[in-house]
Amino acid sequence: MSTIEIPDTITITRPDDWHLHLRDGAAMASVLPHSARQFARAIVMPNLRPPVTTTAMALDYRARILAALPEGVQFEPLMTLYLTDNTNPDEIRRAQDTGFIHAVKLYPAGATTNSDAGVTDLTKCYKTLEVMQEIGMPLLVHGEVTNSDIDLFDREAVFIERVMRPLRRDMPALPVVFEHITTKDAAQYVAEAEGPIAATITAHHLLYNRNELFKGGIRPDFYCLPVLKREEHRLALVTAATSGDERFFLGTDSAPHAVHTKYAACGCAGCYTALHAMEMYTEAFAQAGALDQLEAFASFNGPAFYNLPRNEGTITLKREAWTLPASVPMAEHQLVPLNAGETINWKML
Ligand SMILES: NC(=O)N[C@@H](CC(=O)O)C(=O)O
Ligand SMILES: [Zn+2]
């Protein structure tokens, strides 16, 4: 373990969340203030029901988010489109022209929550991807193959070989974000790859390995996709996040599911971390003796990749223990945050 002294407070430029699920309607109104407290902007995932597949839908969704913001709270939703087999190249140009839509999301059909309308074969999307490449619109990728014969824990590594490498060979100038990476394979691929590629890393994948899912019994709070991996993978993610390599940046993948859908015989995938994401990241960087790298990861590398300005202002985190609530309301239901009822070491002021 490092013997670097850990300061009692840390102040960094206001961060952004480059991968967030806000849902819609009353549920969105419940969770939005949590993210708006922690982050200035967020890339908002389009996996609603129905998915956000058109520019018009994305602009409407953006307006609903802005309307749900509490009085006086500043937060900028950066919108995305959900790629399908049928996304028209013109839709990409329309999206780009608005200035509000910053990326297009690839969900392999069946890979995760609300991905049924996702892409069945990426070569069907090549005309659309060519336009994205031409105008520099990033493709955000949920990087798991969906074949049931591939072991769940290997789906990200297999995705690199079967989808990511061929895609980037065919579209070398297309900006790609390998979202929520969970393996040393993905960290290494991104660190070594040529051209415009980056990766987001969640706080929970920096702090936990797959043992957490089964500690003393099955713990649905820790179930997300891609699923937590072995300790060697967690360590590789920590190394990547704290390396100073600007290809790695913050994306919480905070994914709210009401408690009755998560604590079920077939519980939903997704960890809710919007309440305390910066505290979790700070803990992970402190454990690695790398608090000096937190600001680049949380506040600089993302805007650089997306060609957006850095935020003005700062946030401060204090080394002070506090206890997370057992649950928070989400519309007419309850939502259990990750680490519910646990004490954590950092507090955002
Ligand atoms: N991460 C998850 O486990 N779930 C996300 C979808 C996703 O990002 O894959 C969700 O929308 O619930
Ligand atoms: Zn995903």
Ligand SMILES: [Zn+2]
């Ligand atoms: Zn996600």
